[in-house]
Amino acid sequence: MDEEIRQVIAGAPKLRDIVPGLPADADLWDAGMDSVTSVQMMLLLEDHYGVEFPQAVLTRETFTSIRSIGSALAPLLDEQRATPR
Known part of the structure; x- marks a missing residue:
């Protein structure tokens, strides 16, 4: 997953x-x-993976x-993956 994340955030x-x-x-x-840049990166990741980061994980760490x-x-x-569409 590291390489895929690397490619996404390079956007x-x-x-x-x-x-x-x-x-x-x-x-x-x-x-x-x-x-x-961190906000841009977060939006790129959410768009790519089709997820939304919950408020609890929106930290610098x-x-x-x-x-x-x-x-x-x-x-x-x-x-x-566990949620049926």
């Missing part, structure tokens, strides 16, 4: 050149992400790294 203009070589556990904030994003997405995707 945020400020992350486009940063994300490709960044380790999955590297701090995106330290790499240059700001609050506007959730969006600190590709790996932490994956940890927040996993239960949302599990719930999505």
Whole structure:
């Protein structure tokens, strides 16, 4: 899932050149992400995966790294798969 997340968040203009070589556990904030970019990234992820991040996970920690994003997405995707359409 890390690589798919990497590709999705690279759609945020400020992350486009940063994300490709960044380790999955590297701090995106330290790499240059700001609050506007984090919102862009969140919207890209929600659109791509067809989920909505609940208020409880809208924290700086959730969006600190590709790996932490994956940890927040996993239960949302599990719930999505378990819910009949």
